[in-house]
Amino acid sequence: xxxxxxxxxxxxxxxxxxGLREAAYAVDVTGDGAAALELAxxxxxxxxxxxxxxxxxxxxxxxxxLRADGSRAGVLIITARDQVPDRVGAxxxxxxxYLVKPFAFEELLARLRAVIRRRYGAAENLVRxxxxxxxxxxxxxxxxxxxxxLSAREFALLxxxxxxxxxxxxxxxxxxxxxxxxxxxxxxxxxxYVGYLRRKLGDGEGGAARLIQTHRGLGYAxxxxxxx
Amino acid sequence: MRRSLRFRxxxxxxxxVAAALVALSLVLHAVFARALVRQFDxxxxxxxxxxxxxxxxxxxxxEFEAESLPEFERPVRPAYFEAWLDDGRVLxxxxxxxAADLRRTAPGAGVDVILPDGRAGRAIxxxxxxxxxxxPGPPRVSKQFVTVAVARGTEEVAGTLAxxxxxxxxLALLTLFGASAAALVAxxxxxxSTRALAVEIADLDAARLDRALVAHGLxxxxxxxVAKINELLARVRESLAREKRxxxxxxxxxxxxxxxxxxxLDVTASxxxxxxxxxxxxxxxxxxxxxxxxxxxxxxxxxRLDAGPVAVRPTxxxxxxxxxxCWHLFEGGARARxxxxxNDVDADARVATDPDQLRVIVSNLLSNATAYTASGGxxxxxxxxxxxxxxxxxxxxxxxxxxxxxxxxxxxxxxxxDGVHCGIGLALVRGVADALGLRVAAxxxxxxxxxxxxxxx
Numbered sequence: 001x002x003x004x005x006x007x008x009x010x011x012x013x014x015x016x017x018x019g020l021r022e023a024a025y026a027v028d029v030t031g032d033g034a035a036a037l038e039l040a041x042x043x044x045x046x047x048x049x050x051x052x053x054x055x056x057x058x059x060x061x062x063x064x065x066l067r068a069d070g071s072r073a074g075v076l077i078i079t080a081r082d083q084v085p086d087r088v089g090a091x092x093x094x095x096x097x098y099l100v101k102p103f104a105f106e107e108l109l110a111r112l113r114a115v116i117r118r119r120y121g122a123a124e125n126l127v128r129x130x131x132x133x134x135x136x137x138x139x140x141x142x143x144x145x146x147x148x149x150l151s152a153r154e155f156a157l158l159x160x161x162x163x164x165x166x167x168x169x170x171x172x173x174x175x176x177x178x179x180x181x182x183x184x185x186x187x188x189x190x191x192x193y194v195g196y197l198r199r200k201l202g203d204g205e206g207g208a209a210r211l212i213q214t215h216r217g218l219g220y221a222x223x224x225x226x227x228x
Numbered sequence: 229m230r231r232s233l234r235f236r237x238x239x240x241x242x243x244x245v246a247a248a249l250v251a252l253s254l255v256l257h258a259v260f261a262r263a264l265v266r267q268f269d270x271x272x273x274x275x276x277x278x279x280x281x282x283x284x285x286x287x288x289x290x291e292f293e294a295e296s297l298p299e300f301e302r303p304v305r306p307a308y309f310e311a312w313l314d315d316g317r318v319l320x321x322x323x324x325x326x327a328a329d330l331r332r333t334a335p336g337a338g339v340d341v342i343l344p345d346g347r348a349g350r351a352i353x354x355x356x357x358x359x360x361x362x363x364p365g366p367p368r369v370s371k372q373f374v375t376v377a378v379a380r381g382t383e384e385v386a387g388t389l390a391x392x393x394x395x396x397x398x399l400a401l402l403t404l405f406g407a408s409a410a411a412l413v414a415x416x417x418x419x420x421s422t423r424a425l426a427v428e429i430a431d432l433d434a435a436r437l438d439r440a441l442v443a444h445g446l447x448x449x450x451x452x453x454v455a456k457i458n459e460l461l462a463r464v465r466e467s468l469a470r471e472k473r474x475x476x477x478x479x480x481x482x483x484x485x486x487x488x489x490x491x492x493l494d495v496t497a498s499x500x501x502x503x504x505x506x507x508x509x510x511x512x513x514x515x516x517x518x519x520x521x522x523x524x525x526x527x528x529x530x531x532r533l534d535a536g537p538v539a540v541r542p543t544x545x546x547x548x549x550x551x552x553x554c555w556h557l558f559e560g561g562a563r564a565r566x567x568x569x570x571n572d573v574d575a576d577a578r579v580a581t582d583p584d585q586l587r588v589i590v591s592n593l594l595s596n597a598t599a600y601t602a603s604g605g606x607x608x609x610x611x612x613x614x615x616x617x618x619x620x621x622x623x624x625x626x627x628x629x630x631x632x633x634x635x636x637x638x639x640x641x642x643x644x645x646d647g648v649h650c651g652i653g654l655a656l657v658r659g660v661a662d663a664l665g666l667r668v669a670a671x672x673x674x675x676x677x678x679x680x681x682x683x684x685x
Contacts, residue, residue: 022499
């Protein structure tokens with residue numbers, strides 16, 4: 001899942017980015033509102049972590065213009081303003097959630113997960129596809145009851161496929177939602193990671209069903225095979 | 229009560245009306261008395277002429293044909309007359325006169341006398357030729373003169389005057405009472421609406437200062453007071469709003485670095501890390517903590533400035549060393565942003581001032597330069613015993629911002645959240661400089677940078 005952190009206080013922005021990356025998010029960071037709006041317009045972010053008081057364009061204006069553009073990215077406001085009218089104003093403008101500084105990072109992660117989950121129409125963190133079980137909160141993956149250790153990027157890839165299970169997901173979409181600007185672009189990086197993931201999941205090996213389907217020329221889809 | 233409008237108005241009304249009434253009464257009394265006395269004298273004259281007419285020359289011998297004059301004969305409060313010839317021979321006298329003699333009363337048209345029975349009265353003398361009675365031949369004028377003195381008691385005049393005085397006093401008192409009562413009622417009616425105003429004012433509290441007072445039904449005289457109160461309310465509102473904004477800003481400025489501390493610690497503690505990662509986290513926590521400390525110190529200094537005069541303990545300060553020690557606080561942050569610092573203050577520059585206060589000024593100027601100078605720029609401190617300049621390589625301060633840069637809570641940008649720049653630092657610089665009697669100024673320099681100057685003398 002790809003997240004844009006809009007926070008002008010460098011130490012906070014840096015720690016947020018580090019923590020989110022370690023939680024398998026693809027993270028971009030900006031310190032001002034104008035740049036945030038530009039980035040959000042040109043990239044398919046799953047969510048924005050938005051500070052209200054940022055220079056050049058304040059957070060509420062960023063939110064208002066994003067929603068006016070029809071953006072449906074999840075927006076989690078983080079702010080030092082703790083008054084009820086501030087919260088109501090932000091939520092009414094289309095924010096999905098609101099966190100008052102300072103906050104526990106665990107809580108930010110939980111709220112961010114919920115924001116993104118809602119965006120993909122999921123009600124809970126646990127996704128099951130065939131004998132595969134993915135827990136977004138605990139960040140664990142099990143296949144046939146056996147725990148599988150994944151790297152952050154592999155987890156992110158699988159989580160994205162899982163949230164859009166049953167749909168064909170293009171390589172571009174995967175690139176947009178799983179990789180941030182820090183990632184080196186290359187023509188087959190997505191295919192390489194799908195390969196890693198299949199190997200770790202033992203997908204289609206040793207009698208296990210093949211859950212990650214390749215749709216030639218289109219992309220990939222995570223789905224349980226039709227029972228034959 | 230003494231200060232009450234009603235009391236003061238009543239006193240002045242009573243005083244003025246009383247003075248006017250006294251003057252009026254004196255004049256009226258005098259006019260009345262004069263008229264009464266004239267009337268009295270005219271009657272005396274009538275009596276005297278009538279009595280003189282009773283004296284006639286009969287065959288060249290004067291004789292008095294007395295007629296009945298009951299007023300002059302009664303025993304109680306009688307009138308008096310006496311008629312005599314020029315040679316002093318008494319021709320006639322009233323029975324009431326007894327042994328007394330009216331010849332000694334002063335002659336004239338009408339004079340105050342003491343009557344023989346001791347009463348106050350007035351007397352009049354009339355001298356005329358004797359009447360010539362029924363003589364054959366051409367009428368002639370007698371060569372003999374008779375003088376008649378008539379005196380009467382003036383009890384009636386005195387009585388009339390006394391009753392006039394009584395009426396005047398009664399009317400005066402009535403007028404006085406009426407005027408004061410009318411004044412009191414008018415003032416009370418006028419002031420009744422001020423009670424509504426008082427209720428309105430009592431209703432005001434900090435939460436409801438947004439309402440202005442309505443001068444509805446108030447006398448015109450109270451209007452300006454209400455207007456002034458409303459102006460005062462507006463000023464109080466403004467100052468409260470500023471305080472509120474300040475509290476919100478301070479809350480923001482403390483919450484943001486606190487959020488950074490907590491997030492850094494949460495994220496760092498979430499898994500085992502390499503010593504280098506721990507080191508980086510500790511460095512970051514250190515920087516944030518220092519910024520929070522600087523903010524707290526600024527807030528405290530500001531509170532102290534507001535609380536009253538700052539204690540200034542001047543000593544001999546080595547300027548270059550002071551600048552260098554202030555810079556230590558910002559070294560880390562400056563290095564992170566690729567800023568260079570040059571301390572070009574004269575090595576022998578010394579200033580007689582309070583080192584702690586000067587440190588507040590220098591620290592905040594350096595902090596400001598560190599925060600606003602574009603990455604990769606240079607901050608240079610220059611100075612001698614007369615002035616200290618903190619120059620940075622820019623960007624310049626926008627011209628519309630420059631005049632306000634030392635104002636409290638003023639923010640050039642929508643918001644800076646680096647923990648020390650919520651419109652306190654430079655306001656503090658100016659406040660402390662004022663306390664020390666120094667001048668501070670900010671200007672954009674020709675090379676595109678910004679120079680903050682402190683005049684040290």
